[in-house]
Amino acid sequence: MSLSPPLAETLRPKSLDHLFGQDLLLEEGSLIEKSLKAKKPLSFLLWGPPGCGKTSLARLYATSFSMRFRQISAVSGSIQELKKAVQEEISAPLFQKGLLIFVDEIHRFNKAQQDALLPYLEDGTFYLVGATTENPSFYLNSALLSRLRVLEMKPLSEEALEKLLQRFEKEVETLPLTPEARALLIHQSAGDGRFLFNMIESLQPFEKEEAIDEKELSKRLSRRPAHFDRAGDQHYNLVSALHKAVRGSDVDGALYWFARMLEGGEEPLFIARRLIRMASEDIGLADPDALKLATAAKEAYQMLGSPEGELALAEVVVYLALAPKSNALYLAYKAARMAASKSSEQPPPKHILNAPTKMMKELGYGKGYVYDHDLPNAFSGQDFFPEEVERESFYEPVERGFEREMKKRLEYFKRLRSQESPHNTPK
Numbered sequence: 001m002s003l004s005p006p007l008a009e010t011l012r013p014k015s016l017d018h019l020f021g022q023d024l025l026l027e028e029g030s031l032i033e034k035s036l037k038a039k040k041p042l043s044f045l046l047w048g049p050p051g052c053g054k055t056s057l058a059r060l061y062a063t064s065f066s067m068r069f070r071q072i073s074a075v076s077g078s079i080q081e082l083k084k085a086v087q088e089e090i091s092a093p094l095f096q097k098g099l100l101i102f103v104d105e106i107h108r109f110n111k112a113q114q115d116a117l118l119p120y121l122e123d124g125t126f127y128l129v130g131a132t133t134e135n136p137s138f139y140l141n142s143a144l145l146s147r148l149r150v151l152e153m154k155p156l157s158e159e160a161l162e163k164l165l166q167r168f169e170k171e172v173e174t175l176p177l178t179p180e181a182r183a184l185l186i187h188q189s190a191g192d193g194r195f196l197f198n199m200i201e202s203l204q205p206f207e208k209e210e211a212i213d214e215k216e217l218s219k220r221l222s223r224r225p226a227h228f229d230r231a232g233d234q235h236y237n238l239v240s241a242l243h244k245a246v247r248g249s250d251v252d253g254a255l256y257w258f259a260r261m262l263e264g265g266e267e268p269l270f271i272a273r274r275l276i277r278m279a280s281e282d283i284g285l286a287d288p289d290a291l292k293l294a295t296a297a298k299e300a301y302q303m304l305g306s307p308e309g310e311l312a313l314a315e316v317v318v319y320l321a322l323a324p325k326s327n328a329l330y331l332a333y334k335a336a337r338m339a340a341s342k343s344s345e346q347p348p349p350k351h352i353l354n355a356p357t358k359m360m361k362e363l364g365y366g367k368g369y370v371y372d373h374d375l376p377n378a379f380s381g382q383d384f385f386p387e388e389v390e391r392e393s394f395y396e397p398v399e400r401g402f403e404r405e406m407k408k409r410l411e412y413f414k415r416l417r418s419q420e421s422p423h424n425t426p427k
Contacts, residue, residue, distance in 0.1 A: 008197040011167060013056045016064070018167065021160030021193075022053055025151055032061065032151070041065045041098065043121055043128040045106070045145075047136055048153025051192030054131040055104065057153075061129065062100040070101050074108035079116045086125060099126040106130035107139035114144045121147045155191025162186060164193050168200060175200070180214040188221060238264070239274055242317075246275075247282045251321040258317045268310055272298035275316050283320060284329035286401035293319055324401030332395035339392055346386035381417045 004010075013019045016026055025032055035042050041061075046054040055071070062069040070085045082101065101120075103109070109117075120126055128148070132139065136150055156164075165182070169175055177185065189196035199221055203212075212220075238261050245253035261271055276298065279290040297316040301309030355365035370380040385391050397403035397410060 006197070007168075007172075007201045008194045011164075011171065011197060013053070013060060016060050019053050019056055019060060020163040021156035022057065022153055025057070025153065031149055036064055039065070041067065041100070041127050042149060043147060044149040044151055045130045045132065045136055045140070046151055046153055047132050047134075049133060049155050049191065051189075051194035051196075052153045052156055053193065054153060055102070058100070058102040058129040058131065062102075065098060065100075067098040067100045067127070070099065072101065072103050074103055074105045074113075079113050082117075086120070101126045101128050103128065103130045105132065107132040107134045107136070111141050114141050118143060118147065156189075156193050157191070158186050161189055161191075161193065161196055164196055165200075168197070176211045177217065178211045178213045181212050181217040184214050184217055185221070234264070235266070238266070239271070242271075243274065243278055243282075246278050246317065246320045247325065249321055249325065251318055254317050254321040255314065258314060262310060268301055268306060268313060269298065272301055272313055272316075275313065275320060278320055279316075281330045282325055282327055283323045283401075284326050284403070285406050286324040286326035286328075286398065286403045288402055290320055290323050324403075326398045326400055326403050328395060328397050328403060335392070335394045339389075339394075343386060343389045346388050349383065349385070349387050351382065352384060377416060379413060379416050381419070 019026065024030065027033065031042070031044070046057060048054055058071075059069055072082055072085065082103075085101065086099070103117075106114075117128060121128055130140075130148065136145060140148075165175060165186070175182065175185075185196070185199060188199065203217075203220060238257055242254060242257040242261065245257055258271065262268065272294075276291065276294045279294040283290040294316050297312040300312035303309070304312070350364045351366065351368040353360075353365045355361040355367075360366075370382060372378050372380045383391065395410065397407040399407065
């Protein structure tokens with residue numbers, strides 16, 4: 001018994017007019033429109049989330065040029081399969097019309113497999129359309145990227161999803177849904193046309209005479225997992241969004257992205273470590289308690305686990321977002337590292353070196369060192385930079401939070417150092 005194809009396959013667009021939600025890629029003046037108008041096919045890469053129409057666009061593009069279409073999955077396929085497909089197509093009588101190879105999930109090909117595509121693209125054996133849900137900059141090598149135009153596809157808008165529903169009703173049957181239930185169905189699809197059709201299939205057959213309301217629809221629908229990929233872009237995109245919301249003192253935005261990460265299955269301890277980083281990088285000494293609280297929250301989560309420990313992390317998210325901000329410590333550390341890398345061969349000045357042996361004393365180790373605690377202000381003003389390195393000022397505290405106090409202390413010691421003192425060690 002043969003199985004009927006999935007609804008998403010049955011209702012796959014038959015023309016570019018039915019490819020809803022990607023108007024920017026098809027409008028006048030776009031790369032694809034120019035290519036079709038000039039009757040000159042191109043190789044390109046489609047980058048976008050699941051269910052946005054990447055495969056459909058590749059098929060319709062091939063059809064527009066009357067090219068033969070061969071699809072290969074980089075997940076289960078191989079370069080050998082691609083070579084075999086090429087040989088089969090070359091021997092086919094319709095090869096003169098051209099061949100378009102569609103590689104789905106092309107980011108799954110390793111570097112060697114990606115390199116194997118290059119000769120075919122160079123000699124025009126076939127046109128290549130790749131599809132990926134991951135950022136091509138991170139997953140495709142530069143040689144392949146240089147030969148492909150990257151076209152970014154967006155999640156389907158609610159308007160585009162509504163058009164898909166209307167197409168289903170026109171070609172299959174009417175959906176017995178209340179307006180509220182219809183809106184929920186679209187919302188649950190989260191921009192994924194394939195998932196929308198899968199949900200419709202799970203609702204069929206429609207046996208009830210009265211319309212299905214929002215409450216009943218919620219019972220019958222499976223909840224769509226949050227769009228998140230720990231190994232891919234989304235992992236870094238969301239933590240970047242959280243970090244920037246905290247830095248921008250947007251407590252509600254920070255809580256939103258924190259919740260999005262947890263909903264997507266992110267490891268809470270990863271978030272905890274990033275919160276500790278934020279406390280050091282974006283708050284620093286403007287609020288020294290930020291680092292203490294972030295570290296304590298990590299320990300609290302390790303003790304309690306989920307879901308109880310997540311509240312401790314949420315507490316830190318709120319605290320960091322509302323804390324006074326300063327990157328002075330971060331900048332000072334970077335500047336000090338840069339200076340240290342330029343003078344790594346320079347030894348410490350002899351006056352601050354210990355002299356445990358007679359020979360070292362004779363060489364001047366420790367000579368002239370003043371014990372700061374013996375002076376009235378517990379400050380000698382000695383120079384602790386290498387003798388051949390010019391003193392630099394790395395730490396510049398801001399006038400926010402506790403760093404106001406740090407600035408006062410810094411200026412106090414600068415004044416003492418600038419005063420003439422026999423304890424100052426000249427270069």
